[in-house]
Amino acid sequence: MLALGSKSCAKAWATALLLAALAHAEVKRVVIIKVDGLPERLVEQYAREPAGPGREGRTLLPWIAQVFGKNGAWLENFYVRGLSLSAPSWSMLDTGRHLEIRGNAEYDRYTLRGHDYLNVVPFFLGYAASRHVDTPGVELLDDRGIPLLLDRFPYREQYEGFQLYQRGVRWSTLEGSLKQSFRRAPKELFDEWQTGFTLSHSVNDQMEQELITNLANPRIRYLDYFTGGFDHVAHLTVDRDSQLHAIQDVDSLIGRVWAAINKSPLAATTALVVVSDHGMNTAEGIYSQGYNLVDWFNSAAGGGQHVLTNRFPMSEFKIWGLDPLVSEVITPSKESTYLAGQTQYPTVTMELDGNEKAGISLRNNDLNVLQILLDQLARKRVHGKSRAAVLNLFFATLDRVRPVWRSDLDELDQEITALRKCMDADQAKIQDHPKQWTPEQKAEGFDKAVRRAAAQIESWRAEALAYERYRTIMTRLLALTPADFDLGNFKMEELIPPHSLGPANSVYDLRHYVVGLAPGGVAIAADGAVDFEKSFRTVDYFPALAALSVRNNVQRDVDPQPVDFLAVPLPSGDAVWLYASEEKQAVIRRRPGASGSPELQYLPVSHLTIDRTGGPDYEEQEWGPGFPLHIIEDPEFHLGEAWLREWHTEREWLEAVHRTKYSNGIIGLTEGLLVIANKDPVTEGRRDRLRNDFFVFARDHWNFNVRSFNPGGNHGSFLRVSTNSVFLIAGGDQTGIPRGLKIQTPYDSLSFVPTILALMNRPEP
Numbered sequence: 001m002l003a004l005g006s007k008s009c010a011k012a013w014a015t016a017l018l019l020a021a022l023a024h025a026e027v028k029r030v031v032i033i034k035v036d037g038l039p040e041r042l043v044e045q046y047a048r049e050p051a052g053p054g055r056e057g058r059t060l061l062p063w064i065a066q067v068f069g070k071n072g073a074w075l076e077n078f079y080v081r082g083l084s085l086s087a088p089s090w091s092m093l094d095t096g097r098h099l100e101i102r103g104n105a106e107y108d109r110y111t112l113r114g115h116d117y118l119n120v121v122p123f124f125l126g127y128a129a130s131r132h133v134d135t136p137g138v139e140l141l142d143d144r145g146i147p148l149l150l151d152r153f154p155y156r157e158q159y160e161g162f163q164l165y166q167r168g169v170r171w172s173t174l175e176g177s178l179k180q181s182f183r184r185a186p187k188e189l190f191d192e193w194q195t196g197f198t199l200s201h202s203v204n205d206q207m208e209q210e211l212i213t214n215l216a217n218p219r220i221r222y223l224d225y226f227t228g229g230f231d232h233v234a235h236l237t238v239d240r241d242s243q244l245h246a247i248q249d250v251d252s253l254i255g256r257v258w259a260a261i262n263k264s265p266l267a268a269t270t271a272l273v274v275v276s277d278h279g280m281n282t283a284e285g286i287y288s289q290g291y292n293l294v295d296w297f298n299s300a301a302g303g304g305q306h307v308l309t310n311r312f313p314m315s316e317f318k319i320w321g322l323d324p325l326v327s328e329v330i331t332p333s334k335e336s337t338y339l340a341g342q343t344q345y346p347t348v349t350m351e352l353d354g355n356e357k358a359g360i361s362l363r364n365n366d367l368n369v370l371q372i373l374l375d376q377l378a379r380k381r382v383h384g385k386s387r388a389a390v391l392n393l394f395f396a397t398l399d400r401v402r403p404v405w406r407s408d409l410d411e412l413d414q415e416i417t418a419l420r421k422c423m424d425a426d427q428a429k430i431q432d433h434p435k436q437w438t439p440e441q442k443a444e445g446f447d448k449a450v451r452r453a454a455a456q457i458e459s460w461r462a463e464a465l466a467y468e469r470y471r472t473i474m475t476r477l478l479a480l481t482p483a484d485f486d487l488g489n490f491k492m493e494e495l496i497p498p499h500s501l502g503p504a505n506s507v508y509d510l511r512h513y514v515v516g517l518a519p520g521g522v523a524i525a526a527d528g529a530v531d532f533e534k535s536f537r538t539v540d541y542f543p544a545l546a547a548l549s550v551r552n553n554v555q556r557d558v559d560p561q562p563v564d565f566l567a568v569p570l571p572s573g574d575a576v577w578l579y580a581s582e583e584k585q586a587v588i589r590r591r592p593g594a595s596g597s598p599e600l601q602y603l604p605v606s607h608l609t610i611d612r613t614g615g616p617d618y619e620e621q622e623w624g625p626g627f628p629l630h631i632i633e634d635p636e637f638h639l640g641e642a643w644l645r646e647w648h649t650e651r652e653w654l655e656a657v658h659r660t661k662y663s664n665g666i667i668g669l670t671e672g673l674l675v676i677a678n679k680d681p682v683t684e685g686r687r688d689r690l691r692n693d694f695f696v697f698a699r700d701h702w703n704f705n706v707r708s709f710n711p712g713g714n715h716g717s718f719l720r721v722s723t724n725s726v727f728l729i730a731g732g733d734q735t736g737i738p739r740g741l742k743i744q745t746p747y748d749s750l751s752f753v754p755t756i757l758a759l760m761n762r763p764e765p
Helices: 009-021 040-048 062-070 086-095 121-128 136-143 171-181 186-196 200-215 229-236 240-263 293-298 365-378 384-430 439-443 446-478 507-511 541-546 640-644 650-657 665-673 684-689 749-759
Strands: 029-035 072-075 105-107 114-116 222-227 270-276 307-309 329-331 348-350 357-362 513-517 536-539 563-569 575-579 585-592 598-609 617-620 694-698 727-731 741-743
Touching (some): 040 240, 062 270, 062 727, 086 136, 114 136, 229 240, 270 749, 384 446, 384 684, 507 513, 563 665
Parallel strands (some): 029 222, 029 270, 072 741, 307 348
Antiparallel strands (some): 307 329, 357 694, 585 598, 598 617
16 A cells, blocks of 8 residues: 555646646636536537638637637646546545545445435435535545635635535525526426426526626635536437537636626636546447446346445436435345345445446455355254354354454444544534524634534444444354354344445455355265355356447447456555456556655556465566557557556656557556555545445446446546546736647646645645
8 A cells, every 4th residue: 555645746746847837827816617527629629610601710619719729728638537437536626635535426335324426415405404514525525634625715715606526505596596497488487397397507597697796706716616517418419519519508608707707806816717527438420338237246147146226227217216315226136046035135336327437346255155154054954964064164264254354343443432532522612602603603604614513423423323233243243153153042134234245355255256055055075074166156257247248239339348347456455457358457556656656567467366365476468459458559659568567657657648548547547446545543444445346447438327328428437538628727917827828748637726726826735
């Protein structure tokens, strides 16, 4: 595990290079327009393309061309660092910190408590009931002690739009949007109700109006506006006109905001920034195909697993899928053997809307073995010598895992104690708060700060109780001995924790994953012991997933195999294994460099194996085509095999590979799968328990968005079309921001917040 601080040398160097291009800037106020999913390549294309007859001298995006192309700075090679999904991407853009959130939904392994970062409806309802103050992503970042860019400004100096990482709710915005909606003609309202009534346009209009109004207030120094219009359209269709219209809506918004800035009292010192969280893998004439991994895991080939997701699969085609308060759905398997009908034991979790990426976690493999053996003993399906053999295997398995699991429970005890200390300390701070807040106190945000602390205390309390339930059951299991073993004294739920995945799996577990007894049941070897190989059915999930294929592939330009490769961290904590096939694999290694910034090395390998206790064993291969990320054969890679064999800094890798098909994938994989050491007893364990066992990445024009497959564009992978995003900046005469500057040097989203703060001469978070 690499021990890097939150302000790594790599980030500082990248920021310094970028600031050199924006030298002498002096910004007093910043306005940020956040556009979900907007690809730089489409913006650049349409900003150059002539508007056509009657609009001579203009482009299809006249305001972007004028404000940023002629009068600002344009970063042509700005990339998502990590995963090109909204929740992870915006978390980095809004904080300037390494990833804490690695999916659009995540689950705690011990308790299966879900974090659904995209579903903000419960947040609004919780805010109204004083149970929440911030959206789910902000609550998690606060728990980790990570501030937003917004937090660098006093409460009175902020104007924040509605977005994923949002603090508080301005009911005035919703009230104003409702008034605007119902001012329309009755027939227009009726037509919209028939086709699906939505307030999104009205909310956006109201936010824009409030933003422009607040520009006239010189006290406000931070303003932002979020729009998801393009992302929504691009997911639904590959049609050029539809996507262009959505981008032109953004262009018109930029024009109105730019005009308002120029009329404002701080026009000369205001910077306007446009940024997007990822690109979009969309191409005219090619529809994105969906593969249902929930169905596959339910199937016998996938292990007959009960799958837990954050929403209903194919939710837009089900009445109950319309319920926005649903946060957990278990899809049972009809092929399950030892867990048939027992949906209290989900064995797989996955995020339902990961697009080109699926984050997968499986229940602990040894828990599966223990439950299968307990089931055989409890139901008296084995007798005599067979029963004795099953009992011996049960305790041999328990004895093998007992030291590690007891250590995990000891750490969990310490974590629960630390959580309760935090609860007590925060409770003492807020218990004397006023019952009524003055207008001045509300204007400073004091009331929200107290509600925020109270909400965090309640979240910690619920978490601690769930951990205590898990600890109690696991402690009872580990305390079993042959001498006092009597299943008549226990129910299964008292020994095997329901609604839990238990400890994390190793790579060995994932390659030898037990999904039930073999068709012949328990087999006894000649020595009287259980023959494990003959008694249990196992799945090696790496070749099983990589080999998936569809028979009816109706598009010539789309590969019939939906899986590109799988990625999993190796036991050292400083390496990632990529699996495309037994012959085509890779190991990406990370180490601290001499300057303090991380260095990376890519090794092409094959036939990686690993036992229960040792490190990985693999065959190093010569560079050739077909290895994950396809670097050597990419026409945009120009440095050759000798360069690839060496260690290089992230900066060197970014410059070398960012124009290849998989862009900065080698950096994104280490960012997404490896963690930076954190010794905080309150947060480290809970952060680790949110990590998936492995990621599955889709091939070009495939997606795993089981909530509702996206026929248009997708993102989530490391393909350059998905990672290349937008960073544009322009400013008034006194900001010093250069005019007409095209920046070719590549940067990633870790540079965004430090750049904004440095331009404004404010300290980094």
